[in-house]
Amino acid sequence: CNMVRLLEGMVKRSFSTGSVDRPRVRHSDANSEILLTRQHQEFLEDRKRMSKKVQAIYLWWHKPVIDQELLQSLPNLKVIANSGVGMDHLDLKLVASFGVKMANAPRAVSSSTADTGMALLLASARRLVEGYHIAMSSGMEYSEADFLGVEVTGATLGIIGMGSIGYKIALRAKAFEMNILYHNRTRRKEQEEQAVGTTYCEKIDGLLQRADFVMVVVSLTPQTHKLIGKREMELMKPTATLINISRGAVVDQEALVTALQTGVIRAAALDVTHPEPLPRDHTLLKLKNVIITPHLGIKTDKATYMITEEAVENILAALNGLPIPSEVLPS
Amino acid sequence: MEGQDLPYVLIDRIGGKHGVYEDHVEFLEKHFHLITMTEYLENKKFLSKKIRAIYMWYHRPVINEELLQSLPNLKIVASSGVGIDHLDLKLLSSYGVKVSNTPFVVSTDTADLGMALMLASSRRLVEGYQIAVSPDTEYFPADWLGAEVSGATLGIVGMGTIGYKVAERAKAFEMKILYHNRNRRNKEEESAVGAIYCKKIDDLLQQSDFVLLSVNLTPQTHKLIGKRELELMKPTATLINTSRGLVVDQDALVEALQNKVIKAAALDVTYPEPLPRDHPLLKLKNVIITPHIGSATKKTRRLMMENMTESIQAGLAGLPIPNEVLL
Numbered sequence: 001c002n003m004v005r006l007l008e009g010m011v012k013r014s015f016s017t018g019s020v021d022r023p024r025v026r027h028s029d030a031n032s033e034i035l036l037t038r039q040h041q042e043f044l045e046d047r048k049r050m051s052k053k054v055q056a057i058y059l060w061w062h063k064p065v066i067d068q069e070l071l072q073s074l075p076n077l078k079v080i081a082n083s084g085v086g087m088d089h090l091d092l093k094l095v096a097s098f099g100v101k102m103a104n105a106p107r108a109v110s111s112s113t114a115d116t117g118m119a120l121l122l123a124s125a126r127r128l129v130e131g132y133h134i135a136m137s138s139g140m141e142y143s144e145a146d147f148l149g150v151e152v153t154g155a156t157l158g159i160i161g162m163g164s165i166g167y168k169i170a171l172r173a174k175a176f177e178m179n180i181l182y183h184n185r186t187r188r189k190e191q192e193e194q195a196v197g198t199t200y201c202e203k204i205d206g207l208l209q210r211a212d213f214v215m216v217v218v219s220l221t222p223q224t225h226k227l228i229g230k231r232e233m234e235l236m237k238p239t240a241t242l243i244n245i246s247r248g249a250v251v252d253q254e255a256l257v258t259a260l261q262t263g264v265i266r267a268a269a270l271d272v273t274h275p276e277p278l279p280r281d282h283t284l285l286k287l288k289n290v291i292i293t294p295h296l297g298i299k300t301d302k303a304t305y306m307i308t309e310e311a312v313e314n315i316l317a318a319l320n321g322l323p324i325p326s327e328v329l330p331s
Numbered sequence: 332m333e334g335q336d337l338p339y340v341l342i343d344r345i346g347g348k349h350g351v352y353e354d355h356v357e358f359l360e361k362h363f364h365l366i367t368m369t370e371y372l373e374n375k376k377f378l379s380k381k382i383r384a385i386y387m388w389y390h391r392p393v394i395n396e397e398l399l400q401s402l403p404n405l406k407i408v409a410s411s412g413v414g415i416d417h418l419d420l421k422l423l424s425s426y427g428v429k430v431s432n433t434p435f436v437v438s439t440d441t442a443d444l445g446m447a448l449m450l451a452s453s454r455r456l457v458e459g460y461q462i463a464v465s466p467d468t469e470y471f472p473a474d475w476l477g478a479e480v481s482g483a484t485l486g487i488v489g490m491g492t493i494g495y496k497v498a499e500r501a502k503a504f505e506m507k508i509l510y511h512n513r514n515r516r517n518k519e520e521e522s523a524v525g526a527i528y529c530k531k532i533d534d535l536l537q538q539s540d541f542v543l544l545s546v547n548l549t550p551q552t553h554k555l556i557g558k559r560e561l562e563l564m565k566p567t568a569t570l571i572n573t574s575r576g577l578v579v580d581q582d583a584l585v586e587a588l589q590n591k592v593i594k595a596a597a598l599d600v601t602y603p604e605p606l607p608r609d610h611p612l613l614k615l616k617n618v619i620i621t622p623h624i625g626s627a628t629k630k631t632r633r634l635m636m637e638n639m640t641e642s643i644q645a646g647l648a649g650l651p652i653p654n655e656v657l658l
Contacts (some may be wrong), residue, residue, distance in 0.1 A: 059475045088643035115504065119454050122447035126628070131621040132457050135605060136613050144389070144627070145352045152627045153439035175503030176443065277468050285464045292463040294471040296454055302479040 052076055055313045062089045071098045079318035081311040082328075084298060085109045085165075088220040088247060092330035101267070102328045103314035106164060108306035112298040113217075114168035117245045120269035121213055124241050124291050125152045150212070150239065150266070154175050158211030160204065161218035161246065162188055169215060170196040181207045208235040213243060220247035230255040233264055241267045245297065248274030257283045260290060271296055337364040338647050339381040341371060341402075343391035351388050355636045359386070362640055368392050380404055384643045386416060390417045399426045407646030409639035410656075412626060413437050413493075416548040420658050430656040435492065436634040437626035441545070442496035444625050445573045448597035449485075449541050453478045454568050478540075478567070478594075481503035481505050486539030488532065488555070489546030489574065490516055497543060498524040511535045528595050533609030536563040541571060548575035556580065561587040569595045573625050585611045588618060599625050 015208070051073050055081045057064070064070065066080060082104045095102055123129060126149040134142055157173045159166045162184040170180050173196075178200060180198040182188075185198050201207040208214060214236060218224045228242065229252035236242070242265055244251050253274060259265050267289040276295055284290055298307065310326060317324045340363040344350040351359070359365055363386070371378050379401045385394065387410040394397070394408060405428050410418060423430055423480075451457060454477040462468055462475075485501045487494045492514040498508050499526075508526040515528050529535040532555075536542060542564060543652040546552045556570065557580035564570070570593060572579055581602060587593050595617040604623055612618055626632065639656060645652045 033403055111505070112479060115450060115480050116454060118504075119447070119450035119456055122443060123451055123456055126444055126447050126624060128447055128451055128619075128621060129457060129460055131624050132619055135620040135622040141348075143347060144349055145346070145354075147622075147624070148627050148629045148632060150625065151440065151630050152443045172500075172503045175500045176446075176499055177439075277463065277471055280468070281467050291456075293456060293459040293464045294468075294475070296456070296477065299476045300454070300479040301476055302482070304476065 015306045027063065027114055033198070047073065055079075055319055056081065058311055058315065059083060066090060066095060071095065071100065079103065079315055079324070081105075081314045081318075083304075083307045083311055086219065086247065087248075087328055092328065096330045101318050101324055103318070103324050103326045105307045105310070105314075106326055107302055107312035108310050110164040110168050112300050112303035113165045113245060114172060114195055116293075116296045116298075117165075117169050117217065117243060118172050119296075120243050120245065120271060120291060120293065121215065121241070122152060123155075123266050124243065124269040125150050125155075125213070129291055130288070139168070150241075152213075155179070155209055155212040156181065158182070158201070158207040158214045159198075160184075160207065160214065160216045162198075163217065163219075165245075166215075166217040167192070167196070169217065170198050178213075181211060183207045204232065205235055208232055209237070211240055212237065213241050216242070216244045216246050216250055218246050218250060221311050224250050224330055226250070226252045228252065228256075233259040236265050238263055239266050241265070241269065243269045245271045248272045248276065258288070260287050267291075269293075333567075336522040337362065338383050338643075339364045339378065340384045340386050341366050341368070341382045341392065342386045343388065349389040349391060351386070352632065352636075355580075355633065358636065359640065362644065373420065375401065383407075384409065386639060386643065387411060394418065394423070396422060399423070399428065407643055407652070408433065409646075411635050411639060411640045413441075414548065414575060415656050416577075418656075419560050420529055420656065424658055429646050429652055431639065431646070431652055431654045432655060432656050433635045433638045435654075436638055438492045438496055440628050440631045441493045441573055441625040442500060444599060444605055444621070445493070445497045445543055445571060448571050448573070448599065448619060448621070449543065449569070450480055451654065452571070452595050453483075453541070454479050457619055458616070464607070474485055474541070477526050480541075483507070483540040484509065484530070484538055486510070486535040486542045487526070488512075488535065488542065488544050488550075490526070491545065491547075493544040494543075495524070497545060498526050509535045509538060532560065533563055536560055537565070539568055540565065541569050543571040544574045544578055546574050546578060548577055552578050554578070554580045554585075558583040558587070561592055564593050566591060567594050569593070569597065571597045573599045575606065576600045581612070585615070588615050596620075599623055 022185050033097045053073060055076050059082045061082060062229060077100050079101045085104050085106045089105055127147060153176050154180040159169055159182040162182045173180055178280050180196060181201050182198050183201045216228060227250050233255060256268060269291040271293045272295055278284060314324050314326055342351050342365050344367050345356060346353050366378055368384060380403060382402050382469055383404050383406050385408045389411060407421060407429045409431045411433055413432055415432055418430060420430060436482055481504045484507040487510040490510040501508055508524060509529050510526045511529045511532045555578050561583055584596060588596060597619040599621045600623055606612060642652050642654055
């Protein structure tokens with residue numbers, strides 16, 4: 001599809017120049033024009049002419065910011081397509097009130113994000129970053145016995161949030177002969193559980209008490225805000241590792257700092273924080289038993305291309321009055 | 332049992348950088364009378380006839396002809412880990428000394444580390460960590476990408492116990508798995524992990540996104556991966572080494588990385604270990620090095636120690652030796 005190649009080309013070009021906000025030449029077919037985040041400036045400069053033309057918005061990395069003012073100024077806006085799966089940065093009700101449909105890109109993200117989760121789990125367990133510094137540094141004196149890691153094979157993994165990403169993590173963890181527990185709003189079907197050898201924990205407490213690795217893979221909603229706090233961390237084993245690949249706000253960050261400093265849990269590996277990036281004087285940046293990564297999530301060539309493909313599919317469906325493959329409704 | 336009745340076992344030292352772990356000593360001293368090299372050298376006359384076994388932890392103490400000549404009652408050397416390239420097996424055999432290693436207990440940890448290195452390298456985890464914690468970071472660049480592991484092609488060179496466990500793990504990431512080995516595995520083993528045999532290593536090198544080395548170091552595998560092999564690899568490929576530094580021609584690797592002949596390398600092993608601090612490998616941005624931590628977990632190291640204890644006891648009792656290394 002021409003549209004996919006055009007969008008992909010534009011996204012790739014803006015990546016290669018490394019700029020975030022430089023305006024780009026707009027591509028269009030006969031009937032619609034796609035407003036890209038990087039063109040926001042262009043749009044602002046020529047608002048009068050463009051505002052009636054815009055029928056779709058493609059959000060890249062949460063930009064442009066969708067607010068009342070923007071929605072009011074785009075009378076013919078039909079759909080907002082999000083890159084990625086998280087929708088917590090959007091006011092779903094507000095958007096819906098303007099009769100605008102919304103879609104995310106869930107299919108493309110699950111493997112890359114599951115891989116990120118596993119990468120963090122392994123790196124933390126085997127103290128990879130610390131090991132790197134020892135190997136690369138100049139003459140660091142150390143005692144081997146002080147730098148041992150913990151086993152991954154045969155350990156217990158507790159997955160909080162068993163959506164498509166959580167499930168892919170379970171598939172990977174099974175190959176490491178891990179004992180897999182999960183906690184989810186709803187229980188999965190028996191066949192799905194058996195396929196990955198996982199046991200349902202109706203209460204999160206049961207999972208927290210038994211897991212060697214706790215992997216948080218939920219959407220951010222009012223219910224999951226600070227889901228993992230002081231109480232939950234104290235239920236965890238002191239030898240356990242917390243891995244967060246969902247949203248920073250799902251974890252009570254201050255409670256996490258205390259838990260890590262006082263040995264309530266062994267370590268944490270965070271692909272997400274609140275905010276991103278953290279202020280440069282934040283304690284989490286200084287703790288030896290923490291790995292932080294800059295929201296690697298889906299940051300691969302392949303995943304970003306697939307996300308763009310999914311977004312284009314969603315946009316074209318919406319503009320043609322067809323069912324939207326990954327529509328997100330305000331709940 | 333009295334201390335004097337326990338067999339005398341020579342070790343290098345306790346504690347310090349690579350010594351026998353302090354928290355292993357209690358267990359060991361239930362079965363052996365441990366003699367450190369320092370103690371031995373101070374009292375050679377008395378101790379040399381008493382020592383019946385050597386507990387070799389992290390390749391120490393170094394065993395040479397001189398040592399063997401001065402230990403007339405030495406029956407067995409128990410070596411930690413699976414690699415035995417640091418031992419002169421012919422020499423030991425000529426003195427009638429048996430050898431054991433710990434091949435199986437290290438295999439899952441080493442396979443796990445191979446996967447950890449592949450994921451860390453591909454997703455630029457170490458670089459990402461540095462960005463995340465750097466005092467200069469103001470925002471996370473949106474145009475900063477890694478490469479996908481899921482669905483990529485993994486070429487495993489050396490499909491022994493460790494290589495096969497890597498294949499089992501990689502399969503769950505929906506990777507396409509190629510392997511090269513002295514001997515082909517049987518059909519069931521191949522289909523269980525979906526691994527395709529490459530009789531010629533060239534075929535594996537040309538098709539792989541990740542090349543993982545898990546061979547023993549032998550005269551045949553010395554510099555197995557050199558300039559020619561690196562040039563056969565894709566320019567987008569990553570080399571992962573969890574076997575021995577000498578399996579790779581390190582100078583050729585440096586050149587290949589500098590000239591972008593391959594994309595990156597992730598090495599748990601080098602030659603020597605550690606590398607001299609001015610070595611070019613330490614300066615390359617597209618290299619991750621870890622300090623030989625393949626089997627470095629508390630649980631595994633403890634199991635290694637227990638296995639070695641068993642082997643020594645069997646060797647001294649004249650019984651079949653678990654994990655004996657035969658010439």
